[in-house]
Each structure stands twice: as structure tokens, then as C-alpha cells.
Amino acid sequence: MKIAVYPGTFDPITNGHLDILDRAVKLFDKVVISVARNSSKSPLFTDDERLALLQKAVRQHANVEIDSFQGLLVDYARAKKATAIVRGLRVISDFEYEFQMALTNRRLHEEVETVFLMPNEKYTYLSSSIVREIARLGGDVSDFVPKVVLEALKKKLKPS
Helix, strand or coil: CCEEEEEECCCCCCHHHHHHHHHHHHHCCEEEEEEECCCCCCCCCCHHHHHHHHHHHCCCCCCEEEEEECCCHHHHHHHCCCCEEEEECCCHHHHHHHHHHHHHHHHHCCCCEEEEECCCHHHCCCCHHHHHHHHHCCCCCCCCCCHHHHHHHHHHCCCC
């Protein structure tokens, strides 16, 4: 069985993330989409909220598992028996960082490959940071996120 890990902060998951996932599930028998727990970041949604949103957003995929991890990604991938790490590349600036990480991960555990997937061109500008900023400023993000995320953003950012 070919297993891949698709890691990210997913704060929140966007249609761009889902596009990459749709591509990955065609290439692998199982994709573990995993929330990176990072204590140095201050996410809008808690780890548990992001896991719940992911669960709802990807339920149409039978070969997708939702999980979270902390620590080295390649150690996590090996523990999941994954042979690949899936990463999305939107723009050239993503490539430099992702290339560096892929080479470092290969140096740590050469049996885990990094697979780069490009999203549909309509998502190349999209990021969770942009979605959060637009939503915070009261803009419409309905074209950028699944409905479940849109509802969660409205609830989370509702003026008191």
C-alpha cells in the first residue's frame, strides 16, 4: 500500500488545499492529512477545531485519514509507514523553501520522498493567511473555502 502524508497547519483548510488533496488521492492508496501542531504559531482555530473541520471537508474521500503530529515530519511519516510527503507548490517563492525542506528530509530519512503537486491555476494565489485576513476584515471568502469552514469563520470572527 502506497501511503502519503499531506502535512500543514490548515488554519483553515482552503479549496487550494482540497485541490492538492484531490490530486494526491489519485496517486496514493492512502493519504494522511495531518495538522502540524506548532507551539510557536498562534492559529485562529485550535488543533481540535482544525481536525474537526478537516474531517468534515474531506469526508467524501474513503482513502483519507485525518491526524495531527508534533516534531519532525519525516519521523511522523515513517511512523505512519508513508513513502511520500505531499506538498503543494503555488508560486515560485514556495519552491525555494519547499526544495530546501525536501532535501533536508531526504538527508534525515532517504526512504521518504517529497512529491510536489501544483494546484489548479485558480488557487495559485490562495493561502490560509489571505483567507483569515479577508474574513477578519469582513470580506467574502465563500469562493475560497468549503462551506463548513465558511460557517466556522463567521462564528469565530463574529463581532462581540
